[in-house]
Amino acid sequence: NRKGKTPRRLPPKKASNSQKDPVGVYCRVRPLGAEDEECCIEVISNTTIQLHAPDGLKANRNGEFKETQYSFKKVFGIKTTQGELFEDVAKPLVEDIIHCKNGLLFTYGVTGSGKTHTMTGSPGQGGLLPRSLDMIFNSIGPYQAKRYVFKPDDKNGMEVQNQVDALLDRQKRDSQTTVPKTPTTRRIDPEFADMISPEEACKADGVDEDSSYSVFVSYIEIYNNYIYDLLEETPIDPIKPKPPQSKILREDQNHNMYVAGCTEVEVKSTEEAFEVFWRGQKKRRIANTQLNRESSRSHSVFIIKLAQAPLDADGDNVLQDKNQVNVSQLCLVDLAGSERTSRTRAEGSRLREAGNINQSLMTLRTCIEVLRENQMCGTNKMVPYRDSKVTHLFKNYFDGEGKVRMVVCVNPKADDYEETLLVMRFAEMTQEVEVARPVDRPICGFAAGRRQRNQAFKEELTRRLEERGGPLDGESPTVLNQLLQSFPPLPPCEISGPNDDVTLPRLIEALEKRHKIRQMMIEEYNKTANMLKSVLQEQDSNLLSKENFIQEQRGKLGEKDKMLQNQKNEIDRLEKKSKMLEYKIDILQKTTNIYEEDKRSLQHELESREQRLQREMSEKRRMEARMQGIVTDSKLKWEKECERRVNAKQLEMQNKLWVKDEKLKQLKAIVTEGKTENRQPQRPSREKDKVPAKRSASPSPVPTVRPDPHFLRPGSVSVASCISEWEQGVPQSRRQGSQSPPDRRKRAQGLPDSLSRRRGRCWAKEVPVQPTGPPVRPLHRRSHSAGGERWVDHKPNTNVDLDTVLQPNLPNAIKVNAPSEKALSKCDKYVLTHQEVASDGEIQTKLIKGEVFKTRGGGQAVQFTDIETLKQENPVAASRKRRSSETGPDGEPKEGDWTDVETRCSVAVEMRAGSNLGPGYQHHGYPKRRKP
Numbered sequence: 001n002r003k004g005k006t007p008r009r010l011p012p013k014k015a016s017n018s019q020k021d022p023v024g025v026y027c028r029v030r031p032l033g034a035e036d037e038e039c040c041i042e043v044i045s046n047t048t049i050q051l052h053a054p055d056g057l058k059a060n061r062n063g064e065f066k067e068t069q070y071s072f073k074k075v076f077g078i079k080t081t082q083g084e085l086f087e088d089v090a091k092p093l094v095e096d097i098i099h100c101k102n103g104l105l106f107t108y109g110v111t112g113s114g115k116t117h118t119m120t121g122s123p124g125q126g127g128l129l130p131r132s133l134d135m136i137f138n139s140i141g142p143y144q145a146k147r148y149v150f151k152p153d154d155k156n157g158m159e160v161q162n163q164v165d166a167l168l169d170r171q172k173r174d175s176q177t178t179v180p181k182t183p184t185t186r187r188i189d190p191e192f193a194d195m196i197s198p199e200e201a202c203k204a205d206g207v208d209e210d211s212s213y214s215v216f217v218s219y220i221e222i223y224n225n226y227i228y229d230l231l232e233e234t235p236i237d238p239i240k241p242k243p244p245q246s247k248i249l250r251e252d253q254n255h256n257m258y259v260a261g262c263t264e265v266e267v268k269s270t271e272e273a274f275e276v277f278w279r280g281q282k283k284r285r286i287a288n289t290q291l292n293r294e295s296s297r298s299h300s301v302f303i304i305k306l307a308q309a310p311l312d313a314d315g316d317n318v319l320q321d322k323n324q325v326n327v328s329q330l331c332l333v334d335l336a337g338s339e340r341t342s343r344t345r346a347e348g349s350r351l352r353e354a355g356n357i358n359q360s361l362m363t364l365r366t367c368i369e370v371l372r373e374n375q376m377c378g379t380n381k382m383v384p385y386r387d388s389k390v391t392h393l394f395k396n397y398f399d400g401e402g403k404v405r406m407v408v409c410v411n412p413k414a415d416d417y418e419e420t421l422l423v424m425r426f427a428e429m430t431q432e433v434e435v436a437r438p439v440d441r442p443i444c445g446f447a448a449g450r451r452q453r454n455q456a457f458k459e460e461l462t463r464r465l466e467e468r469g470g471p472l473d474g475e476s477p478t479v480l481n482q483l484l485q486s487f488p489p490l491p492p493c494e495i496s497g498p499n500d501d502v503t504l505p506r507l508i509e510a511l512e513k514r515h516k517i518r519q520m521m522i523e524e525y526n527k528t529a530n531m532l533k534s535v536l537q538e539q540d541s542n543l544l545s546k547e548n549f550i551q552e553q554r555g556k557l558g559e560k561d562k563m564l565q566n567q568k569n570e571i572d573r574l575e576k577k578s579k580m581l582e583y584k585i586d587i588l589q590k591t592t593n594i595y596e597e598d599k600r601s602l603q604h605e606l607e608s609r610e611q612r613l614q615r616e617m618s619e620k621r622r623m624e625a626r627m628q629g630i631v632t633d634s635k636l637k638w639e640k641e642c643e644r645r646v647n648a649k650q651l652e653m654q655n656k657l658w659v660k661d662e663k664l665k666q667l668k669a670i671v672t673e674g675k676t677e678n679r680q681p682q683r684p685s686r687e688k689d690k691v692p693a694k695r696s697a698s699p700s701p702v703p704t705v706r707p708d709p710h711f712l713r714p715g716s717v718s719v720a721s722c723i724s725e726w727e728q729g730v731p732q733s734r735r736q737g738s739q740s741p742p743d744r745r746k747r748a749q750g751l752p753d754s755l756s757r758r759r760g761r762c763w764a765k766e767v768p769v770q771p772t773g774p775p776v777r778p779l780h781r782r783s784h785s786a787g788g789e790r791w792v793d794h795k796p797n798t799n800v801d802l803d804t805v806l807q808p809n810l811p812n813a814i815k816v817n818a819p820s821e822k823a824l825s826k827c828d829k830y831v832l833t834h835q836e837v838a839s840d841g842e843i844q845t846k847l848i849k850g851e852v853f854k855t856r857g858g859g860q861a862v863q864f865t866d867i868e869t870l871k872q873e874n875p876v877a878a879s880r881k882r883r884s885s886e887t888g889p890d891g892e893p894k895e896g897d898w899t900d901v902e903t904r905c906s907v908a909v910e911m912r913a914g915s916n917l918g919p920g921y922q923h924h925g926y927p928k929r930r931k932p
Contacts, residue, residue: 020434024073024405025427026089029412030114031078041412043077044069051421054414070424082125083200085118089405090128093330094135095204097306100326101438102402104394109409110419111337118409119334126195129277129302129332134196134270136215136306139204145212147266149318150307152216156258158307158325160318195274209451212318216264216305217273219280222389223298225360230280231263244287249392256396264305277302297336299390304330311451331394335361338423363388365426371398371433400436619798630837790827792852794819799835800843804872808833808847824852824860844871
């Protein structure tokens, strides 16, 4: 039993138009109030302005605001006149309203930025509103319909009345005493007198002469989101004023929004229309004064409606068809000031008022943002038009019912910087919204030029009547007299008596002849008129067909023009795109060249690093080979040393055993033989058991003899005496010290083989000495040249870090791995840290110093002046170098005398077979022959 919902009425299908135009946003900068005021706006070009943050704001915000630039369709500076502004902004909208297209123009900005001056103007400087009215009436003045021919139907449409109803309404209006009969008798208000000078009057082109026009104006105010009619005639009570009644918005059959019950006044001239506007302005001022509110806190909307309908076929009256009436409107909106509530310092109702105004402006911004998002991102979000009366009233314009233009008025003073910044952002966002172009209305199918033909026909008829004469002029009818003379003459009309039967029949016969002639002339006239009418109709049809053909050709020509214009636009777009691509290609080419140079430099650097790496690898291999050779040489030396020591030990044991045998033999000979003659003991030959002694760097452990420095005779020294002397003179510690300790072997490791062999063949007397500690060698004196000069410390990467206490330390030095001209140019001293292997196998560090000086060619050169050496030794190991400055207690030189190279190399030791010195050994010492 539930009732079904009423089906929604489908909107009429509108002609689709894929072409869209962005919202035209213009900027106008008003002059400063005083010359010494700080300015925050600079006009850079005719399309760009720049905002500068005030100095105080920068300090407070810690430099947050910076210079920002905003672009518009056109920027009007402080020297722009009202006429120039109208030519660029409002004139195209007026031309569109005459050609049955709608338009919306609103001013936006902060309070005091010049919105009202831009829209209304002042005497001598008319704004956009009076200039738009003046252009409309200058264009349609000769083609206006009589008053009350068009009548609003209270549903946002127009009706066409017949001539009788229109005449009755005019008589009713004329009978009212409050309305003057003619506009010329009115007293013009001085507030809007001389708004536009005759020199600045303009006129639209292409006005349809076969149509009749009427202008209707209405004036509303939107305050606190309520709509009030400013032209509504209500009695004003000065004692107890009543608040005006608000109006509501409705939707017509074409889904266009309108204010229901709004007063629409038909005007016939610019003065009358502007008088109606000022009447609404005065009412607005009175209401603001009585209700204690500010006029800048409300939106004012002045609506201009233009009704036009084609003339009938005769071109005399308006066509009585409501479907042929076209209504176009131009809305001029002066929005409320856009400033923050904190700046207004309002309280109570004023604060709520400012909040409502800001809410309506915020809704307008929200609608613009959603429209932009839907168009740019392809979304289908619902636009919140209904949240505010302003956006709800003009939603059809953003849906494609007409052009939308906005004039942003700005005040360059620094106090309005923050509000101006918000206005600029809103304007920049509004420019990105696109509105569909309005579709052209269909025209009537009657032939063009009907008004001119009707006017020409009336003029010709008047001329002919003037030539023929008529009852209206009272002159002698010349043409009519010639026509009457063609009739037969009338007989005498006097009757002689009552029995006269001749005069009346003769008069009747003459009149009948005249009547017949008249009937024949009437028939001939009708035939001629019908023929002329058919000829005229044929000519009209031919003319109509020709006009239709011309119109069709014009349409085709217009299409061709549009095609050519589109092609020109496409060519311009492609040229701009080509220039942009060429610019991008140049940038890419420069970038490619930069990358190629970087690539070449990186390749060169890579090659140099590869070469350096190869050199380091080869150096590393050479170092490995060198160290391998050193290890091999050390291994061979140690093997030889071990073999030598083993042989020396064996020889020493054999000598001890031989000495004991000799003692036993002597003891046995003494015991057995008694006093027998002492004879020279002979060592049995042990050639088979003898192990050949190898040459060694250390002296032999057998008893040594003290040679004579000049000559040693063979056989002068016995072995027994040598043994006894050695056993009595050499203490046990010395005999133990004769063995080569490991430290001494280490010291002898780095000696050459030839020197070791020569030292092995030298004999010198060893005297018993008290054991002392290891010799203390004096340290190398460190250079004091590292003063306050600037040094270049060159340390190659191949150096090894040593754990020595003494380290070369150069303050204020530039450390490099490889010397460079840049480093040498900054210093005056140079030092190279060089490491090499010493003769004993240890690593010694050399500091090669030099001075840096400039060359004639502009380069740097180094002259080496000094070398410092840092060497590490083991102090525990005994030194192989014997001291030669010590002497024995009897004044004879000790064993150290033979340490000197001159002494040791001047005496040679030769061993001969069959000598008395031992079993198969003969010791001879003689001076070595020196080379010349």
